Amino acid sequence: MIQVKNISKTFNGRQILDDINGEFKPCDTSLIIGGSGTGKSVLLKCIVGLIKPDNGSVLYDGRDFLNGDTETKREIRREIGMLFQGSALFDSKTVEENVMFPLDMLTDMSKEEKLDRVNFCLQRVGLENVNKRMPSEISGGMQKRVGIARAIVMNPKYLFCDEPNSGLDPLTAIKIDDLIAEITDEYKITTIVVTHDMNSVLGIGEYVMFLYKGKKLWEGDSTTITETKVLELQEFLFSNKLLKEMRTSAGS
């Protein structure tokens, strides 16, 4: 379980996160949603330690990540896998080298063992015969899959995805969402996804946290999200034309 306690962050006097609390259950796909500029990615970066919050703490199964000692931090980092918004694949390395990179750096596995693991992960995300290609030679959707393969290659306990659907067509976006949900379920990972895509919210979200102007306005089960009375969340949810029409027709 990941617990976020009283996280606040200001940039140049501007409050980006204001006293955020939340619990992300193990083996669930939890979502942090909200419009652009509401602090979703900043919160995610605070959780993984890329940004130091002004105050607050993040507990990974009871271990304090932000205020813990170096060894605890290192231990937790080795249990984290992350998919970045732009995939963040290393330009100078092939797909195979990208996925193998954490194994090269953090394990003492033999070359054959590493290669087996890389091929397994690439197959798991539905990629074959791309091992020797450079990231620039594959599509955006494939890059996301490689990013997921790299994130799961170390068998992480926690998976973080920052806008996994950005820049993808709707069909590929749904496939990526399904893949994240499948992997979460299969490997019993605690997954947190930052998104503003309603398909993700309705499709894979189990626990949802809604941020608005740096504050948590709503949290709960994705099955009850459409019944919310929070105006800002209603506005966000039904900004999609199709959903708005469905809501209107259901009402009438």
Added chain:
Amino acid sequence: MKQLGKYLIFIGSMFRNREKMGVYASRVLDECVLIGIDSVFIVAIVSSFIGAVTCIQTAYNLVSPLIPNSTIALIVRDMTVLELAPTITCVVLSGKVGSSIAGGLGTMRITEQIDALEVMGINAASYLVLPKIIAALIVFPMLVVLSGFLSIYGGYLAGTLTGVITPNEYVYGLRESFQPFNVPFAIIKAVVFAFLISSVSSFEGFYTKGGALEVGRSSTNAVTNSCISVLLADYLLAQLLL
């Protein structure tokens, strides 16, 4: 002062929680090729022409019949070894290597590749920057020695082909009043400049914020700050060691 403090912390961070030594070995070799081999051509061209121009311009200024022609070679040699080979070569390299380092790291920063390393628990500064600095420390002195040789040879070719000095006079001038310490002094300068150029450029690139525009800005800052630091260090070393 704040930037200087941040730079010193950045340098210190490279040596904390380092990765396995084997990781650095292969990366240092790669960087040696990128920094060194790829710079040989520009260093060769610049050095040869600077030597040639120094020889011709010195000959143009030494018109007195009381001054022997061999003095031209002596001046070319001392200017080359003391200043032109280490300093001008490193100023040229700060443009080529410095902008490349800052641009590369800046792009990695804005495309979240550095974040990806940090999330994995890898010391990004150490993994990315330390090999560049080590490679520069190895390769810059070699380039400076090559530059010195080509500059003196450029002066020889220009001087003898235009007839301002005979080959014998040139060789005599090169040997005349030779101070052996000038050579290690040039190497010391190369090592110091190598550290400054690679670390200052890495610092600028590593802390790039924003987008493509800021990557360009980081590259420009890297070249400007490297050049200034090289010239400052040049003065300090001359004051301290000569």
